[in-house]
Amino acid sequence: MIRRLIFALCGSLTLALPLQAADIQDIRFWRAPDHSRVVFDLSGPAKHEVITLSNPHRLVLDIASTKMATATAGLTFENSPIQGLRHAGKADGTLRVVFDLSADVQARSFFLPANAEAGMDDRLVVDFLDQGKSEAPRVVKSVSDAQQRDVVIAIDAGHGGEDPGAIGPGRLQEKDVVYRIAKKLQRKFEARKGYRVVMIRDGDYYVGLAKRRDLARQAQADFFVSIHADAFTDPRANGSSVYALSKRGATSATARILAKRENKADLVGGVSLSDKDHVLAGVLTDLSMTATLDASLSVGAQLLSEMDKISRLHSKRVEQAGFAVLKSPDIPSLLVETGFISNPTEAGRLKTDHYQSRMAQAIYDGIDRYFRDSPPPDTYFAAVKRGDVTAPAGPREYVIARGDTLSDIAQRHNVSVRDLQQHNGISGSSIRAGQRIQIPAS
Numbered sequence: 001m002i003r004r005l006i007f008a009l010c011g012s013l014t015l016a017l018p019l020q021a022a023d024i025q026d027i028r029f030w031r032a033p034d035h036s037r038v039v040f041d042l043s044g045p046a047k048h049e050v051i052t053l054s055n056p057h058r059l060v061l062d063i064a065s066t067k068m069a070t071a072t073a074g075l076t077f078e079n080s081p082i083q084g085l086r087h088a089g090k091a092d093g094t095l096r097v098v099f100d101l102s103a104d105v106q107a108r109s110f111f112l113p114a115n116a117e118a119g120m121d122d123r124l125v126v127d128f129l130d131q132g133k134s135e136a137p138r139v140v141k142s143v144s145d146a147q148q149r150d151v152v153i154a155i156d157a158g159h160g161g162e163d164p165g166a167i168g169p170g171r172l173q174e175k176d177v178v179y180r181i182a183k184k185l186q187r188k189f190e191a192r193k194g195y196r197v198v199m200i201r202d203g204d205y206y207v208g209l210a211k212r213r214d215l216a217r218q219a220q221a222d223f224f225v226s227i228h229a230d231a232f233t234d235p236r237a238n239g240s241s242v243y244a245l246s247k248r249g250a251t252s253a254t255a256r257i258l259a260k261r262e263n264k265a266d267l268v269g270g271v272s273l274s275d276k277d278h279v280l281a282g283v284l285t286d287l288s289m290t291a292t293l294d295a296s297l298s299v300g301a302q303l304l305s306e307m308d309k310i311s312r313l314h315s316k317r318v319e320q321a322g323f324a325v326l327k328s329p330d331i332p333s334l335l336v337e338t339g340f341i342s343n344p345t346e347a348g349r350l351k352t353d354h355y356q357s358r359m360a361q362a363i364y365d366g367i368d369r370y371f372r373d374s375p376p377p378d379t380y381f382a383a384v385k386r387g388d389v390t391a392p393a394g395p396r397e398y399v400i401a402r403g404d405t406l407s408d409i410a411q412r413h414n415v416s417v418r419d420l421q422q423h424n425g426i427s428g429s430s431i432r433a434g435q436r437i438q439i440p441a442s
Contacts, residue, residue: 022063022066023044024067025121030162032161041122050109057081060096064094106131107128152197153367154331155225159178160269165228165229166229169347169348174231188361194380210324212325217328225334225336243337244318246321292328296334298374299334300334303363306366400433401433406431407429423439424438
């Protein structure tokens, strides 16, 4: 009995020991549409308390047993309510950080433990929430007098902000590559009558996985595409791939591993542990999910057909796994891996404007083909297919890519080689990379 009591006391004493002193090694700032985020990189865990004050407006952050080990003089907080930051140590070892504010704000704060796999230290996150603003994109399903609405495409550039995603040779970051592809894809859709686009993130900031789905649903999207660049421990791994949600299990080991890695993004990007996933597991049994998955797989097959023209495919079928970002029960959704950023050769292509444009074109062509063939009944494309309206006959511009041939371009755009030649004044079959041609109406 005595021995057990001693162990119990020792255990209690151990649990009561204070945390070791921590250093703030860096301070980073991110601006999102509806909030400003400040991230403190710590050398170890630390307890904190937040106090808001008025007249003047301030937010006080007390961090126990911590000292400032980085310079703060050069910090700027553009386009945010934060006017400045100052700090001082207290006698008990607490570090007091004061944010001077231009207005009253709501704040949320949370601690994120170190993530060795992602190379992240312990972090303390403070979000300053804008008053009266929402991150939700506006509802964009416009309907004309003839009830011919646009098809809404939600484009999701993976990762962002403090979550760089996979890192390639030369510190090439996945978040930058996929954002540039996403912006090119946006321009392609917006250039065509019958489409409207909502960008899930339109800048360098992080959006939680559940929030990405919610933004697409709030925009009443007809399709959701999440763009990524794959990575693997073996740099020889290569190829593009397309993934859909699975109701059962992963269709391959690669799909299972990738889903597990992508689903950890919130731990890196910075989402409070109290942010719960509101999409219940039971939604996967909803009858509407079957139709949504069928549509996802159909679009995925079109995408693979187009991507196969510009890159090697890692898998020639649409793979499936439990990707959190794809779990919208009513929106066909796909995750596109544009290549392996961990492969030196593919990383070299992924960082070029030329390859990014070709990948964006392939994604666009695959989605566009699906919606022209199987348009929602109340859309402009459905009216065109029924013959109620006539699609504009204006030509489209195309930039010749390395490896392109006139016959390939003609087949992709459903025109004849002869029409291509006549429309562009081309004699023979000689074309060059970078050359701009017009695609006549089919």
